[in-house]
Amino acid sequence: MTVAIIGGTGLCELDDFVLKESLDITTPFGETSAPILAGLVAGRPICFLARHGKPHSIPPHRINYRANIWALNSIGINRIIAVNAVGGIAESMGPAHINIPDQIIDYTTRRVGSFCDDDKEMPTHIDFSFPFDEKLRKILITKSEALSLDYSAGGVYGCTEGPRLETAAEINRLENDGCHIVGMTAMPEAALAREKGIAYASISLVVNKAAGKSETIITMGDIEEALKSGIASVYKLLREVLPDL
16 A cells, blocks of 8 residues: 545545544554455555545645644555545635646644654754755646646645634735645645655645635535535546556
């Protein structure tokens, strides 16, 4: 078992996901968000971890990112595809659009961002110049193109603390910094994966226009509607990608 998906609870709704085992793994950093589900998709061994717990109850700033990544590494995972719900900053990033980001700017302030923030591990100075694995990105891009999905092949993911959504002024700042999308879950997840030598890429699903980028206020109803619409494309992409990994 070498490939994992980190995302919402929806993977189990894939028609061809066959659950084989549910793994409760003890880590030096506490409990994972949820048990790791090991199973098959299209005959391919795959693991799934619900980032926000099951049921969905853990806000982004309280996710135990270290426990999640440590646990996946402990069972031999060396590639992770993350599914992230994001807001669209750039004009082209509308609801249900898929972005395969190639860069991150970290705006979080309270999260433990490394395995070596205490005495459990020696300091690790990772090269994080290019935070997303290019080989995985190219697979996601190639399959998105083949499926004629509404997608873009690169972008800068601005990761904010949450759990509140951003102000319009904050989004203007992110846009001035070069961000195309904004989310709350890519960091420190991506950096921790790099520390463990795990290739990591993101399928970032736009579920709303970011603050100040539309004429209306952001509602959870609108986000949930866009999520329902866009997640079908994410499932389609995963079905195509997983057999090739």
